[in-house]
Amino acid sequence: MTVTMRRPASSPPRRRRRVRLAPRTSWVVSGALVTVLVSLLLVEAYANSEFTPDHVRETGDQGTVPAEIISGGPVIDTTGGQARSYRMPPRTIALTFDDGPDPVWTPRILDVLRQHGAKATFFVVGSQVARHPDLVARITAEGHELGVHTFSHPDATVLPGWQRRLEYTQTQMAIMNAAGVRTNLLRFPYSSRADAVDDETWAAIRQAGRLGYLTAVNDTDSQDWARPGVDAIMRNMTPPDGQGAVVLMHDAGGDRAQTVAALDRFIPAMLGRGYDFVTVGHGVNATRDETDEDGAAAVPANRPVSEATRWRSGSVVTAVQVADLFIATLRVLFVVVGLLMLARTLLLLVLAPRLAWRRRRGYWGPPVTEPVSIIVPAYNEQAGIVASVRSLAHGDHRGIEVVVVDDGSTDGTADLVEALGLRNVRVIRKPNGGKPSALNTGIAHASHEIIVMVDGDTVFERDSVRRLVQPFADPSVGAVAGNVKVANRRGPLGWWQHIEYVIGFNLDRRLYETLGCMPTVPGAIGAFRRRVLFTAGGMSDDTLAEDTDITMAVLRAGWRVVYEKRARAWTEAPASLTQLWRQRYRWSYGTMQAMWKHRRAALDNGPSGRFGRLGLPMLALFGVALPLLGPVLDVMALYGLFFLGATETAVAWLLMLAVQAVTALVAFRLDRERLLPLLALPLQQFAYRQLMYLVLLRSMITALTGARLRWRKLKRAGDPPTGHSGHVVGGTVVNAGVVGGTVVNAGVVDGA
Template sequence: MLVLMFASVLMVEAYVNAEFAPDSAQTTGGAGSIPESVQNGGPIIDTTNGGARSFGLPKKTIALTFDDGPDPRWTPAIDAVLRKHHVPGTFFVVGTQVARHPDIVRDLVNAGDEIGIHSFTHPQMVKLPKWRQEIEYSHTQMAIVNATGRKSNLLRFPYSSTVAAIDDDNWKLMRDAGRLGYLTILTESDSKDWDKPGVDKILDNATPKDDTGTISLWHDAGGDRSQTVAALDRFIPLMKERGFEFVTVSEGLRRTLAERDPAASVTGNPPATKADRQRGLALTAAIAIADRTVDGLAVLFLIVGVLTVIRTLALFILAARHARKRRSAAWTWGERVTDPVSVIVPAYNEKEGIEAAVQSLADGDHVGGIEVVVVDDGSSDNTADLVRAMRLPNVRVVQIPNGGKPNALNTGVAMASHDLIVMVDGDTVFEKESLGRLVQPFADPRVGAVAGNVKVGNRNSLVARWQHIEYVIGFNLDRRLYDVLRCMPTIPGAIGAFRREALRQAGGMSHDTLAEDTDVTMALCRAGWHVVYEERARAWTEAPATLKQLWTQRYRWSYGTMQAMWKHRRSLFERGPSGRFGRLGLPLVALFGVALPLLAPIIDLLTIYGLVFLDRTETLIAWVAMLGLQFITAAVAFRLDKEKITPLWTLPLQQFAYRQLMYLVLIQSGLTALTGARLRWHKLRRAGTAGAAAPAGVAGVQAVGPVPVVDPVKPLGRDELVRPRGVASVPPNPYLDTPAQRDQDFLQASKHGILP
């Protein structure tokens, strides 16, 4: 509905903004089927009721006619000259301008001037089909009715001139117009003010050569009309001195007809009916809506441009500063962190990738020791069995009823033995050095959490390549910026590290939003902890391989981000670290994470509009410039991340499909948030290809033999926290197989409502 509405509005705007050249282009031609009475007659042509008559003005009379208005500057200036000399004028108006400046036309009528029709968009009428010609007349008529409450029976075609210039095509136009009740008004003397030849030349062109009555052509729009105003101010007194009288076109025609029939009556602007006024109001309202909409889009386009430039400059400056600082030989987080680490892996139906994920974690080279806690969140496949069958000594498996990812993470934290906690998605594999690098920032006691570098592992499809580009530019480059500004809004669920104390102060992982990682990160920032980015700690994840899966994932992400922003909105007004994050971090997320993506479709919308209705060359140049800016940003991001730039060949294609999908996702998320609808968690299908593009040696999993059959859904009892049912023997686990550890685990789990 939004697309249809905008398309309709833009079509209206394109129609009413059709560009036209001034009346300098005049039709030339001659006879043919044109009656002799018309060829040798006057400039007023009557083809109503199937007739073919022409009339001129009486001697010593001049009808001043003005084309192409109204213009908000020049029409009032010209009318002021007419009022000064107490003479009337006949204004042949363009309908689109009447709709936009109805008050000017209303003032003209109130002052005694006459209004004629000059088409709605000023096209070459002979090139239009008949139905479009009639629309040009009727729409202008409706605009005049709305402005004045009166209609017009006078019509002058754009680019028309004298009787001598009528050709067969124009004669057909006149006959068709006559069937609709219009009198065609041509000219006899042309001031040629459209050419701006100078005041003296305009006077010479407009001055009659004898005492014959004349319809004189001037212009009150279409450019600078200062020469017209000056010439008119001299022309009227000169003609009055010669004894000429100034009349409107209909008054001149009445006088001509009165010479034959004293009772003849001519009304150029008869009153309109109520139905005519209603139609006029509807048309004017539609144009006003289109104008305001496009004006608003232009403002938003400017905002988008400014935001894009600001974001690009900020990324270049701050990301480059971040990279230079980290590359410095003197850079260090402090003393090497050798404390043991507990890795929490929440898993729900992750059989495709869980073995590779767990193997990569268990094989990490962190010198302090690694404990892996796999929390099976009520999986209906054999996720837990696959992990148990691997028989890794530093891996623990806990099965709980399905309660959502935050509950699984909190369970893992409760079961963890150490104070440094790493949280990893079940479809993510780590490089061997990643765990050790990820926890090094904890050498700084102010650091409460660390975001790692997420990489797309499955880059074989076009959709996945686009996400790879997005991860490098939109996520990892942004994290460098947020790191420098100390307002990191999100630690990715695929690779993030936390101090247990920081998690405790933040209240743990919350069910309040669908983006628990963003929620907890914002809470940490508000609590005063530093949240930093360690780009050397890399994890490889499996991105959605289809547009449908991508939609599902991003819908949840964007909606969850909006929820988290709303949840932490009070930080905007608080003091201390919370206020600092609220007045820096939240606006950045709102501007660059929500507003800019929401407004970005305007670029594409106006690009299409420009290609169809405006200058194609200028539009293409602007679009290519925007694409070039994105290429530069992408090249910088790929260089900082030490990625090959080969995938960037898909960036132009990304503009035509991927970006539009992201627009719609964000719009849907916004509407969901505004309506208060609830969104459930959607599980994505995995293919176990997270490590497909990872360096050699990452996530290699060997076969471990048959998997024992157990019930994975039923909650485990106290003893089964240690030794799963159905497994004959399990290698000793230094973290589990002690009575004291078992009692502690059972008590911790009971506090979290994990066990019956």
């Protein structure tokens, strides 16, 4: 028999929506976001390279180092192929500060220098310059000198030549952008005195000379990085009486209170002994004027650069600042995700067992025995329709009517059902119009008040229909969600989906029912009062998640939506990543569509307003925001593992996994499931969960770009269930794919 779909009389006319393919834009945007994410993390990791403020570096072989360099002064000039070194003039001290600028200690040191009228040279780290450009500008504005101390503070002598050049260039660019000057002074991290220059250091110094840099080491090391006390720092800084010196100090890398105090005492003490305080460049130029006979060029300190050059140099500063902002945002999101996970876990652990305890005390009321109409929308369901219809028709509830709506199938689905010859099964053929259209057709032809909706690939246990309709003994109940079980649990993908169904769907339904805002009655197994469906306008094709859409409409109309765990339906979950991606992509996108459609409920009064102000925020927080922000945990874990501290990161991740494991144990106990599949839970964090992140991300991008998805039917494998081999429930044996003597061929559950 062929019929045309008739809408219920109480249903308003609905505008036909145009469905078009989602563009490739979402893929492009997703790829771009991942690329930007990785790039920002790498920039931040590079800029935040951990370093020891200073340490003693063992001196290696010195076979290639000229003797005059080893016995010479602390400023080494290898520009132009020469090899010269310079000392400070007598009674001249060049104070030098490494590792800055630091927002706390550099300003205090500058204040001390200004107070005593002393000049100094600051060898700055490029990443710190990018973060604190105002301090670098102040250094030059107050007449001090800048020098390059690399960008990320590595041991430059062990780096390849190209990486050393990159370190110098990036730091120079940061200096030019921050202060509008450039410098030709360089100091390697972890360098010491001229007599410690070995072959590796000499090779790096010669390369620096070819790039136009003079390399500065030191005469006296204050060792302030070790914080030995103010008196010890002053002793270490003081040169032999009457001699000049380049003094090494630090304005960053830790607590520099002793450095500031020592400096405040050292400068006036040495001024009283007739010493001058100059920059390194000034001291070298003074020495050259006295000793060089070939008219060597003066060291140009803080040479101004053009505004155009300064502007072009801003890319390095911008990259570091953006990466810093990104990591700061991730830290905030990390806290937000942690709080959301904690809130969800506490709600689940408190409310779900509470609901289970209430159900154990007593169920719904007098047994519901009135007849039931089961609507089965079917489009090309050849693989599973026979097993599905048989399981429904042979249920132990009195008065079961099965209405199979063949929605224009081309594989003989309707013929297979008719060939069964079951008296309580009717087949309605109609042109293809989509699942909502098929459901509305079935509702229009249903004979009874209670309507059960079932996917054409789902197999019921013998008592599932009877148990599913019992909540209707409560007159406030308008819809009932059943318990969907994954049949094909073979392999990691099957186990992971089984875990997700038990925890992510069934446990959540307990939580939402307790709060009175369950958002979805699954399409695989759900029941409604007929008049409730009429009041809601029937099944809508406005979204790709018609089950979520109708459930929200039922809640807004003031009806209760409850969960009956004893009504179980077995479904074949996707057996490949491609099929899984398509299914979850549609679910996620359809759920977002339904939320957007019902967004105005937040402004309503009564039950609709309660759902809008409680149910929608709950779904937005735990169904969208938490999964979307979930990658923050993984990103921070990876970042911390490699760049922050492997032990601390591993402990934090294990604690997070322990919280999830506790939730999983509660969910599996409530569902009376075996715990063996939970062995796959840790591995799920590294593979399955990331796929779900990408699905939700792409769904969000698709929604934001205004694209519409088309319904893409999933391939049915017809695999029998393997999850509960030999398990008896309600008198029905589920054994190696047999339900009530019928071979089970399940399909993909359709619902959010």
